[in-house]
Amino acid sequence: MNKTILRAEKINKDFSGVQVLFDVSINGEAGQVHGLIGENGAGKSTLMKIIAGFLQPSSGKIFIEGQQVNFKNPLMAKKRGIAMIHQELNLVEDLKVYENIFLGKEFKHRFLLDKKSMIQRSKEILKELGEEEIDPLEDMRNLSVAKKQMVEIARAISENSKILIMDEPTSALTEYETEILFKLIKELKQKGVCIFYVSHRLKEVKEICDVVTVLRDGRVVGEYDVSNVSEVELANAMVGRELGNMYPEKPEPSDEVILEVKNLNVPNFVENASFQLKKGEILGFAGLVGAGRTELAEALAGLRHKTSGEVFLNGKKVQIEDYEDAKRLGISYLPEDRKLHGLVLDMNIVNNITLISLEKYTRFLIDRKKEISKASEYKEKFDIRCRDLFQEVRYLSGGNQQKVVLSKCLEVEPQVLILDEPTRGIDINTKYQIYQFIAGFVKEGKACIVISSELQEIIGLCNRVLVMREGRITAELIGKEINEEEIILYATGIKERVH
Numbered sequence: 359m360n361k362t363i364l365r366a367e368k369i370n371k372d373f374s375g376v377q378v379l380f381d382v383s384i385n386g387e388a389g390q391v392h393g394l395i396g397e398n399g400a401g402k403s404t405l406m407k408i409i410a411g412f413l414q415p416s417s418g419k420i421f422i423e424g425q426q427v428n429f430k431n432p433l434m435a436k437k438r439g440i441a442m443i444h445q446e447l448n449l450v451e452d453l454k455v456y457e458n459i460f461l462g463k464e465f466k467h468r469f470l471l472d473k474k475s476m477i478q479r480s481k482e483i484l485k486e487l488g489e490e491e492i493d494p495l496e497d498m499r500n501l502s503v504a505k506k507q508m509v510e511i512a513r514a515i516s517e518n519s520k521i522l523i524m525d526e527p528t529s530a531l532t533e534y535e536t537e538i539l540f541k542l543i544k545e546l547k548q549k550g551v552c553i554f555y556v557s558h559r560l561k562e563v564k565e566i567c568d569v570v571t572v573l574r575d576g577r578v579v580g581e582y583d584v585s586n587v588s589e590v591e592l593a594n595a596m597v598g599r600e601l602g603n604m605y606p607e608k609p610e611p612s613d614e615v616i617l618e619v620k621n622l623n624v625p626n627f628v629e630n631a632s633f634q635l636k637k638g639e640i641l642g643f644a645g646l647v648g649a650g651r652t653e654l655a656e657a658l659a660g661l662r663h664k665t666s667g668e669v670f671l672n673g674k675k676v677q678i679e680d681y682e683d684a685k686r687l688g689i690s691y692l693p694e695d696r697k698l699h700g701l702v703l704d705m706n707i708v709n710n711i712t713l714i715s716l717e718k719y720t721r722f723l724i725d726r727k728k729e730i731s732k733a734s735e736y737k738e739k740f741d742i743r744c745r746d747l748f749q750e751v752r753y754l755s756g757g758n759q760q761k762v763v764l765s766k767c768l769e770v771e772p773q774v775l776i777l778d779e780p781t782r783g784i785d786i787n788t789k790y791q792i793y794q795f796i797a798g799f800v801k802e803g804k805a806c807i808v809i810s811s812e813l814q815e816i817i818g819l820c821n822r823v824l825v826m827r828e829g830r831i832t833a834e835l836i837g838k839e840i841n842e843e844e845i846i847l848y849a850t851g852i853k854e855r856v857h
C-alpha cells in the first residue's frame with residue numbers, strides 16, 4: 359500500500375489578523391498525485407507555501423515520514439526533499455535560463471562555478487521536457503510566459519525531490535505542453551514521488567490526480583477519490599452550490615465592421631494577417647504557443663512594432679504607434695502576462711485599476727472618492743476577494759490579481775476589447791461572471807477578441823474562430839465548424855486552408 363510521506367495537521371494561518379486557513383489537514387503519499395482545488399482566494403497557494411517553507415503557519419504541525427518538521431525557510435524544506443513550482447513564476451528575469459534553474463544550488467568545482475556542467479544539465483532537463491529549443495544561455499526575460507513556465511518546472515524537477523508541489527503549472531501552457539508535463543508527472547509517480555497538484559482545470563484534475571482535496575474559504579470541505587467523483591460534483595463542492603451552464607447564449611453580431619486589419623506584419627511573428635471584427639461579435643483566436651496570436655494582439659494595442667499593414671476602425675484608417683494611440687481609439691488589451699505588463703505589484707488595488715485612465719479622475723486634483731467608488735464597483739462585479747481596496751496587489755491570490763488587471767482594461771472604456779488568456783488562474787464561478795460580462799459587453803455594440811489556449815472557452819464563447827499557425831491565419835471557423843477537432847487540425851497544420 360501507499361506510504362504517507364507528508365502529513366499537515368490542523369494548519370491555521372493568518373495574515374495580520376485575517377485568518378485564511380482554518381484547521382486544514384492534508385496527507386501526501388508516495389507515488390500519488392494529490393489534487394487541491396478551490397475558488398480564488400480559498401487558500402491553496404498559502405497552504406502549499408507553508409508546506410514548502412515559504413510561509414510559516416500560525417499554528418499546526420507538519421510531519422515528514424513521521425517526523426515533525428518546522429521549516430523556517432524554503433531551503434530547510436528543500437533539504438527535506440520538497441520542491442515547489444510557483445503559480446506566480448518565481449524566476450529572475452535578468453538571469454539566464456540555466457542560472458535560474460540552478461539558482462541557490464549552483465554546481466561548484468573547487469569554489470568556482472561549474473558553468474559548463476550546469477548548462478549541460480539544463481539542456482538535459484529541458485530536453486526531457488520536450489523543450490530542446492530553449493537555449494540555457496538565453497536571458498529569462500526573452501521567453502514567452504509558456505516557456506518561462508517550462509523553465510520553472512525544469513527548476514523544480516532538477517531537485518529530484520520526494521515531494522513536488524505544482525501550483526497551477528498548466529495555466530500558462532497549451533495542450534501540447536500540458537501533455538508532456540503529464541507524461542513527466544506519471545514518470546515521477548512511478549518513481550514514488552508525492553505530488554501536490556493545484557489547478558482550476560477540473561478536467562486535468564480528473565485526468566492526472568488520484569485523490570483531490572477541496573478547499574472553500576480556508577477550510578477543507580471534502581476529500582475525494584478521483585475515480586468516484588465527476589467534474590460537476592467537484593465544481594459544486596468548490597462553490598458550495600449547484601452550477602448551471604457555463605456559457606451565455608452566443609450574441610448576434612451586426613453586419614457593421616468595427617475593426618479591420620489588412621496585411622499586418624510583425625517580423626518573425628505575424629505574416630500578412632487580415633481579418634474583420636463586427637460590432638457585437640466575439641472573435642476567438644486559437645493556436646499553439648508561438649503561433650503569433652499574442653504578438654498580433656500586441657501590435658493592435660500599440661505594444662509591438664509592426665512593419666506594415668493597415669488598421670481601420672469604424673471604416674476609418676487609424677495609426678497605432680503606441681499604447682496611448684490604442685487607448686485613445688478605444689482599443690484595450692488584457693495582457694497574457696499579468697505580472698510583467700499588467701500590474702504594479704506594490705501598488706494597491708484602487709491605484710492599479712485607475713492607473714492608465716487617471717485623467718478621468720483628475721481635474722486639478724485626483725478625485726479619490728470617485729476612484730474608490732469605481733474600484734468598489736469592480737470588486738463587486740468580478741468578486742475581487744481582498745482585505746480592502748487598499749491592499750497591495752502583491753498580496754492578492756493569483757486569480758484575484760487577474761480580476762484587477764481586467765478591471766484596469768475596462769476602465770479605459772474600450773469599444774474593442776482584446777483579451778489574452780482572460781481566465782487564466784480564474785476559478786469556475788468567476789469564469790462564469792467573466793463570460794457573462796463579455797457577452798453583455800458586445801451586446802452594447804462593442805466587440806471582443808478572445809485569445810485562449812482553453813479550447814472549451816473559445817468554443818463556448820465565440821461567434822467565429824480564427825486559427826493561427828506559425829504567424830499566419832490558417833483558418834476561419836464558423837458555426838458547427840467550431841469544435842475541438844477542427845481547431846486542433848488547423849492549429850497543428852494537419853489541415854490547412856488559405857484564409
Ligand SMILES: Nc1ncnc2c1ncn2[C@@H]1O[C@H](COP(=O)(O)OP(=O)(O)OP(=O)(O)O)[C@@H](O)[C@H]1O
Nearest residue numbers: 373378398399400401402403404753754755756757
Ligand atoms: N502575503 C499575504 N498577505 C496578506 N494576505 C495574503 C497574503 N498571501 C495571501 N493572502 C490572502 O490569503 C487568501 C488566500 O490566498 P491564496 O493565494 O492562498 O489563494 P488561492 O486559493 O491560491 O487562490 P487562486 O486560485 O486565486 O490562486 C487570499 O485572500 C489572499 O488575499
Ligand SMILES: [Mg+2]
Nearest residue numbers: 403445755756
Ligand atoms: Mg493560488
